[in-house]
Amino acid sequence: MNKKPVPYKKTVFVCTNAREGGRVACGNPGRGGLELCEALKHAVKEKGLKGKVRIARSGCLDLCEQGPNAFIYPGDEWLSGVTAADVPEIIKKLAE
Numbered sequence: 584m585n586k587k588p589v590p591y592k593k594t595v596f597v598c599t600n601a602r603e604g605g606r607v608a609c610g611n612p613g614r615g616g617l618e619l620c621e622a623l624k625h626a627v628k629e630k631g632l633k634g635k636v637r638i639a640r641s642g643c644l645d646l647c648e649q650g651p652n653a654f655i656y657p658g659d660e661w662l663s664g665v666t667a668a669d670v671p672e673i674i675k676k677l678a679e
């Protein structure tokens with residue numbers, strides 16, 4: 584194992600998990616998880632935060648009914664019911 588400093592100041596983990604069979608999931612069509620992830624990636628690039636902030640897709644974060652879910656690492660806030668409309672506020676927080 585090689586160890587090195589964390590390469591990003593912040594990482595946003597966004598649940599994009601999808602499920603078949605009618606079970607609710609952040610990445611299901613119409614739920615918004617995938618769209619949120621793409622909107623965050625676009626905004627990070629646009630705001631010049633690429634290389635400092637990483638937007639990472641995550642699997643199920645186990646709060647599916649409240650999704651789309653995301654969290655910022657390091658940090659102490661959990662984000663639920665996130666939509667693309669929340670991206671500017673999240674980006675502002677990431678730029679701090």
Ligand code: FES
Nearest residue numbers: 598609644645647
């Ligand atoms: S599918 Fe996103 S929290 Fe479970």
